[in-house]
Amino acid sequence: MCLALAAPAARAQDSWPTRPIRLIIPFGPGGISDSVARLAAEWLGRHLGQPVIPDNRPGGNGAIGLEAAARSPADGYTLLAASASHVVVLPLMQNLSVDPARDLMPISITATNPLVLVTSAALNTGSLPEFVQVVGRQPGKLDYASGGTGGLSHLGMGFLLHRLGLSMEHVPYRSGPLAVQDLLAGRVPVYLGNYIDIAGLLQSDGLRVLAVTSPQRSIALPAVPTVAEQGYPGFELGTWNGLAAPAGLPPAIRDRIAASMARACEDEGFRSAILRLGAEPSCVGSAEMAATIARMTPVMREAIALSGTRVE
Incomplete structure (x- = not known):
């Protein structure tokens, strides 16, 4: 049977x-x-x-x-x-x-899809070590944007800040593109999100791309070093x-x-x-x-x- x-x-x-x-x-x-x-x-x-x-x-x-x-x-x-x-x-x-x-x-x-750490040019940081220095001098006083509470943009940035030993305030937006608009305008200094959110703005003088969270460099951003390359081995998130x-x-x-x-x-x-x-x-x-x-x-x-x- x-x-x-x-x-x-x-x-x-x-x-x-x-x-x-x-x-x-x-x-x-x-x-x-x-x-x-x-x-x-x-x-x-x-x-x-x-x-x-x-x-x-x-x-x-x-x-x-x-x-x-x-x-x-x-x-x-x-x-x-x-x-x-x-x-x-x-x-x-x-x-x-x-x-x-x-x-x-x-x-x-x-x-x-690796996450990308981006800052406003006004923050005046060109690398992850410089970012750590600038933010470390102002614990809890600087904001970071995300595409929404509980999303990978929010959770990933919190995890990264913990690994970097830093403290920042979270400002949630309804989406990544809306967060990037305010980043570009200088109303918020930091964003961690998808490459697609910033792809059309890479030539802008208003943004600085500091790191990608993948274990290897991104095909889309071959000149941007990983978090691991910049002094935090083993860090991987995407x-x-x-x-x-x-x-x-x-x-x-x-x-x-x-x-x-x-x-x-x-x-x-x-x-x-x-x-x-x-x-x-x-x-x-x-x-x-x-x-x-x-x-x-x-x-x-x-x-x-x-x-x-x-x-x-």
Whole structure:
């Protein structure tokens, strides 16, 4: 009897996909995460032989889309546009009805995105050591902007300040671009956020790019040293976007999706599209995605504790 049941399941995996696939995106249209997800959907649709349809499910800081994906059948016809913000940070910040570690299966990280430390030119710092000196002389008296309380911009800066031994006041904005507008105008001196937020302003005399938080220099900013290079070895912080599925997805389907995404990062057109977003193509598979989540979770737990942000 068990063999009789197993045979149809095996045939279903072998023939997958036979109909369109839904990609749940737990945020609204626009922005780097949505854009990366749509690039992955378009690539998979072309190479799997069935359309992959983006389904934006914003709300609850990402919880609505995350929970909808986790509760879907594990048959390969519902995928999640996963991100560090929603798979790692959100469960540490908010009481959810699902547990991503238990209810989701990692598939592939599509792109990585280091955070960038930027200051107003008025702060008169050209490197991270100079930043430490200037801010260290004024403990708690200078502000830093973020794209919102509890986001990676906020938590990452708090974690960086702790590592640097500095104290600053947090000024949350509704988004990264709004924070950068005030940074450029000199109304706030410091911002840590995505490269895409500053990409169009790199030639401005009003900004100074001091460091990236990735372990290696960013492809987009090869002249900008990492935090680690500037005297803080081992420091690593960034965000990523990828694909996950409801737990229980057959490994054969998981591996087929991951293999398709691995080929995407070998395609010049796909790589160029990711780079234009200010991200870096990655396309690592399930095991490395799981390891990335495992490494990042204690770091973000500590960052949340340092920020004083309460779990809801």
